[in-house]
Amino acid sequence: MISNNYFTDDEDLKLFFDEIIDWKEIIEESEGLEFFAHKKYLETNDSRYEMAPSNIEEAYELYKSSLESLGEFFGTEVSQASKAMDQNELKYNDGKVIFPQETIDIYEKFIQTGLMGYSISREAGGLEFPASLCAFFVMIMARADVSFCMTTTLLNLAQIVSRYGTKEQIEKYAAEAAQGQRLFAMALTEPDFGSDLNSIRTIATKQEDGSYRITGTKRFISQGCGLGEYPSLLLTLARTGKAGGGARGLSVFIVKSEDVVVAGIEKKMGIHASPTCEIVYDNTPAEILGEEGLGLTRYTAGMTNFMRLGSAAGGPGGSAGVYYECFKYANERIQFGKPIIEIPAVAELLDKIKREMNAMRLFVLETARVIDKYQHHQIRLEKEGLDDSRIRKDERVKFWSTIASTLTPLAKYYGSEEGHKCASIGVQIYGGAGYTEDYEVSRMFRDSRINTIYEGTSQIHVRIATGAILAGMSGDGNLRKYINSLQANLTSPSKYLEDQYTLLEESIQVLRSIKADEVKERLAENLIVQMVRYISSLLYERALGKIKTQVQLNNWKVECKNYVIDSAAIAKACNYRILNFA
Template sequence: MLENNYFLENEDLKQHFESLIDWDEIVEAFEQGFSDKKEYEKTGKEEFALAPGSKEEAIEFYRSVLESAGEIAGKEVAPFAQKMDAEGLIYEKGKVRFPKEMINAVNQVKEAGILPYSIGRKHGGLGLPCTVQAMLMEIFSRADGSVAIALGCMNLAETIERFGSQEMVESYVPKMAAGELCGAMALTEPNYGSDLPNLQTKAIKGEDGVWRITGAKRFITHGCGFDDKPSIILTLARTGSPTSGARGLSFFLVKSEDVEIAGIEKKMGLHCSPTCEVVYENTPGILIGEEGYGLVKYSMAMMNGARLSIAGQAMGIGAAAYYEAKKYADEREQFGKKIRNIPAVKKMLDFMDREILAMRSILQEASRSIDLYHWKSEKMKENGIDEREIKKDDSLKKWEKLANLFTPLSKYYITEQANKIAFDALQIHGGAGYTYDYDISRIYRDVRITNIYEGTTQLQVVAAIGGIVTGLGAKGILRQYLDEEMSLFSPSRELLENYKKLEESHTIYTSLENGSSKDEVAFELVESATRVIIGVILERGLKKMDGNSKKERAALVRFYNLDSSALLEYNKIRIQNKKEVALV
């Protein structure tokens, strides 16, 4: 693995931070008048000591966190990733043992003070906007996917912060911020993967007022905790009748010491990330929020955050594949020249180069939407603004709809492209890449799960298609977004033509009368919309740049939109063919 600072040495990531992100709007939305700093000045509470008091202080704070993360990831985690992968996990008598290098990596993050990156400052966390959190997930995932997942699980406090009782929050969240507790999401069951409304693990409230849970959960990441740190397992269980569907499900906090870890999966990749089978037998659980809202409110909120986190993970692993392929192509000689100069190899590297830009652009735009909707509204609540007033905010309504669309789009697009990049990166390595001598074999195995877990690509299409169909309507939010963003710059001919092709595909799609016909070409419309959205974001970014960096990026953006042109034409034909077949 390349060993350097994974923030400072990543030119595009640094370009996003320095030029492409609108920090005025992010800081204004997230810091809400720098209320945390004012709280520190008023009370002297230590948890608010690092809170920024100005936009400049906020940007510098965010930068310092990313620089520290980049240093640890690139110089302390990456060098040991291959060794950790080879050693893997050891399961014995209900306990899981982790490689000492992985334990050291997490401890270094903790000692650097950047472990609780997504936990609120009032509970001992850093309180970072999603825009920065996504960068952190990318940085750590580039070094090692398993370490990044462990850090993510130790930050699974947001659901408790948002929906737990005051007593629950005070009991668990500060301990998670201190790195004393891990977190886990327990939704999936042996016979129910994505079919959550029909899961059967049940919770019964006893005469003593204690809920007790019986059943089994499968594929539960870090259900065993991490090292000597137990997990709090956020568990979805049925409190209604067996046929009550989604409305019969509730959400519980369960301690890992109260369950049995029946085993861990032997997986193709992510060898140091424990995927556990968790058995509940009259296990005590604490109800989170209200009974009956476990899936429709609490689990869905948690899953949306998890899906964006997986997009960041795939972004990092995909970047690792790209850099390893580039390094190998710069060193390997065949036919008397570096293989990077062979046209077929250069074509693959060029594709990776522009796709990395595209992937990061949609990840950052999705993160922006979360900051301008979710975190802004949460901060407004903390500052005592009436919830009825918050609901009247048109800007929040707009970004809520866009966040609900961009989250599945980013998860689908980034994970699919990361898999493609890893595939090509291994191909560039040739037979050597198929051995364990090179990191690309581990990267190739690790990235494969990203377009499967937390909802497959096919489920992300289901989640996104409604927002695209309605959003591209005459007064739709997506059309409004595209038109507003394109008014900020002079769109290229390629981008305008692609937008037109998207509109034509949308018209044909909406004219399909058969529901199954629409389902069969939903991916084509989703892919077309995503490519146009990314094209807009990329061209918008060029306006904020100058010099050689702008010239180089403009060439990549143009070729991206040319790639999109061919794909959009193909997708339009596929949708049209479905209509013509339906008429026969």
């Protein structure tokens, strides 16, 4: 793979950071107008808060320097180890998963950077960066290696413990993760129940001393075995209520990987360096996280939203890897007496990857902004001891959490599906060479495929988002208010953008009128495609007003126009299906 700084050498990604993102807004939301964490450092002299910024300029410089360091490490270290980590596959022997030395070495090097706990709270010794910056982190990490990106993203699930755990759990578990001494895994899926979490059978039994014991089996658990000598903590969804009791009978438990049996690992198409385990619980000791009965409705929702945003960011992250590898190859590969980049059909394939990559970036970073608009405020209210009912009534939480619950499944759908398409285009650019294991693009294609499946398949996200769109786009719906606010930022929207909106409104009305649920579900993906591409087109055209450098502005104008035309054509096709299949 190309070896350089994956932040500073990516001109478009730098443009996002320097000009497109409104960091003042993000910083004021995450740090608070009073910069609470810095005030705490002044009051307590607690070293965990030492890096907390005292003003907007300090926060901006901290964020930028962190991305520069991350880009250097992943661009020059992780990227160069990715092929070996992929080819020297994991081995399983007598309940133990054996990792390639390259994976262990790169993990230990990453610990030394101090960037491991990027989203874990400062209370637990992490960096507590806003979701907007975390999205940048994932995009850079996924470009270098999807498997290793998964490892570090899962570790940052410790934020759930630092948010909902007791002080003892925060100190014992989240703090260890922030230092890289423990990994985390999300143990939800069971052999007979994939996304149907309401039906899980794993049982947690409360003991006389107040502790719990768990019995059951979980499957497809990424990083459930830990990594080498570094163990994992499994955030395990188990039933504390009666069988068939639905969501209210489920709770989340913290379980040490040392206390479970790893029954085996999957042999997979891709992400070879990431262990996917079958975990057996046999009267296994466990600690409850938070309260009984809120496992699915509160804690699992927090885990899956975090992981889904990470999965969404992995789409443009992996696409950046594909684009830059293909750009280099197309300039070097000579056919018919010239580099293949000079062949118009090949040039169009490269341009398509680039504009789709930046559209995904726009959508992911907007989703992260929406999360930042309420989540830090919500966590502060929780830490103040306000009960859930009062927090839910808070106007900021109420509005922005509703928008986030719509954008998150849309972002996950779009980033994973379009990211895989970009990887497929990458293989095509390489031709026959791309179908061999001689070049990194074949691994990128294999690795991209899982993104449409884990953290909820694309079909699950279509189902979630469809209801949210149909409800949210009612006359006074919050989604309509949000989209109106985006539209208000454009003084002269293009004809292609306006055409998309007209088609989107018509599709919504037709789908609302369909009585048969089966027909509606079959057509729903067409609505999702229209919505994600319309919002992305809005964001693309809005971004043009923020770019100051003339050369970059000229390039973006061309890319934006082509993307919006593509999206208008796709919207017409989707609308045609809805009108004629309804």
